[in-house]
Amino acid sequence: MLNWISENQQYIYIVILMIFLGIEVIGRVPSVLHTPLMSGANAIHGVVIIGAIIVMGKAESNNYVALILGFLAVILGTLNVVGGFVVTNRMLEMFKGKKEKKH
Numbered sequence: 001m002l003n004w005i006s007e008n009q010q011y012i013y014i015v016i017l018m019i020f021l022g023i024e025v026i027g028r029v030p031s032v033l034h035t036p037l038m039s040g041a042n043a044i045h046g047v048v049i050i051g052a053i054i055v056m057g058k059a060e061s062n063n064y065v066a067l068i069l070g071f072l073a074v075i076l077g078t079l080n081v082v083g084g085f086v087v088t089n090r091m092l093e094m095f096k097g098k099k100e101k102k103h
Helices: 001-008 009-027 031-058 064-095
Strands: none
Touching: 001 009, 031 064
């Protein structure tokens, strides 16, 4: 485990930096902009899903870490995309006028 950490130390630093940067960026966004940003986040997570599928396809069959992380990325990315579209659709429904019933 320590050998793997020392070999991938730069990647670990990049992931930690991305986490902190993401928290800072999202934390400072006003609530009015959350719906447009969710659409952008859905597109980004679509790219994450494609990237995870590519990583899993190119990983060796005995590289369980890459396969498990790729699988988790596909599952979590898919949940985030679907959930984001559901929430965005619900928010957009709030702005539509109510339809009058015809007798």
